[in-house]
Amino acid sequence: MRLFIAFSLPVEIKNYLxxxxxxxxxxxxxxxxVKWVDANNIHLTVKFxxxxxxxxxxxxxxxxxxxxxxxxxxxxxxxxxxxFPNLNKPRVYWTGIDLQNDxxxxxxxxxxxAMSQLGFEEESKKFKAHxxxxxxxxxxxxxxxxxxxxxxxxxxxxxxxxxxxxxxxTLTPQGPIYECLHEVKLGEERxx
Numbered sequence: 001m002r003l004f005i006a007f008s009l010p011v012e013i014k015n016y017l018x019x020x021x022x023x024x025x026x027x028x029x030x031x032x033x034v035k036w037v038d039a040n041n042i043h044l045t046v047k048f049x050x051x052x053x054x055x056x057x058x059x060x061x062x063x064x065x066x067x068x069x070x071x072x073x074x075x076x077x078x079x080x081x082x083x084f085p086n087l088n089k090p091r092v093y094w095t096g097i098d099l100q101n102d103x104x105x106x107x108x109x110x111x112x113x114a115m116s117q118l119g120f121e122e123e124s125k126k127f128k129a130h131x132x133x134x135x136x137x138x139x140x141x142x143x144x145x146x147x148x149x150x151x152x153x154x155x156x157x158x159x160x161x162x163x164x165x166x167x168x169x170t171l172t173p174q175g176p177i178y179e180c181l182h183e184v185k186l187g188e189e190r191x192x
Contacts, residue, residue, distance in 0.1 A: 002169045003052045005064065005111060006043040007161040008180070009131070013078065014039045016157055017095065020081070021133055024093065027148040029141055034093070036134040041178055044097070044131060044161060047111050049120055056118055060166055061182040063114040068184030071107050073162035075100050078131065081154050087146045090136050095154060097129040104129060104161070162186050 009017075018039035028034055049060070079098040083090035108127045116122045136142070166182040 001052055001054055003049040004045055004167050004169060005047040006045045006165055006167055008043055008163050008165055010159060013157055013159050014042060017042055017133065020154065024145060024149065027145040029144065033138045033142060034134040035137050037132055038175055041176060042131050044129065046108055047115055049115065057181065059118055064164060064166055064182060064184050067107065067110050067114060068164055068186050070110065071103060072187045073160050074104050075160055077156050077158045078154060079156050081149055081152050087150055090139065090142065090146065092132055093134040094130040094132055099129055
């Protein structure tokens with residue numbers, strides 16, 4: 001099964017990002033240029049595990065439960081929009097996350113270390129806290145969208161990352177379907 005570890009988002013943030021995506025869509029000349037993320041699927045990825053032997057799932061759940069007890073909820077806000085690597089040659093459109101401290105980096109490191117002990121490859125790239133809004137499929141004519149995004153002012157919204165989830169991702173022609181297999185509330189005992 002295809003798995004990843006991520007923070008889910010509150011409904012009000014998903015709704016706000018859905019409006020943001022709709023604003024961006026209106027500046028695309030063709031729907032085939034960008035594959036926009038369904039706002040219900042937006043999350044903050046902590047660790048992508050990929051194709052995983054189902055026999056490891058219980059061990060992953062146990063490690064996440066331990067991690068959940070070590071960290072408190074993480075307060076932050078969404079604060080800007082942009083593109084990777086940049087708006088001149090975008091591959092991914094995102095909204096940035098303004099972190100109030102380094103707790104999330106410590107949690108990501110702990111998660112990466114715990115998963116590497118289960119045989120998953122350690123991350124080589126530095127963690128960048130962002131929420132993916134869309135992936136570029138064809139960059140032939142994105143100048144109108146890129147100009148719009150460069151001037152776009154996102155309304156800062158506070159959010160709390162307090163639920164760490166182990167997600168199963170099922171790929172379909174209509175887009176991925178995510179199912180939370182295990183949820184850990186930070187700083188508390190496991191609940192499902």
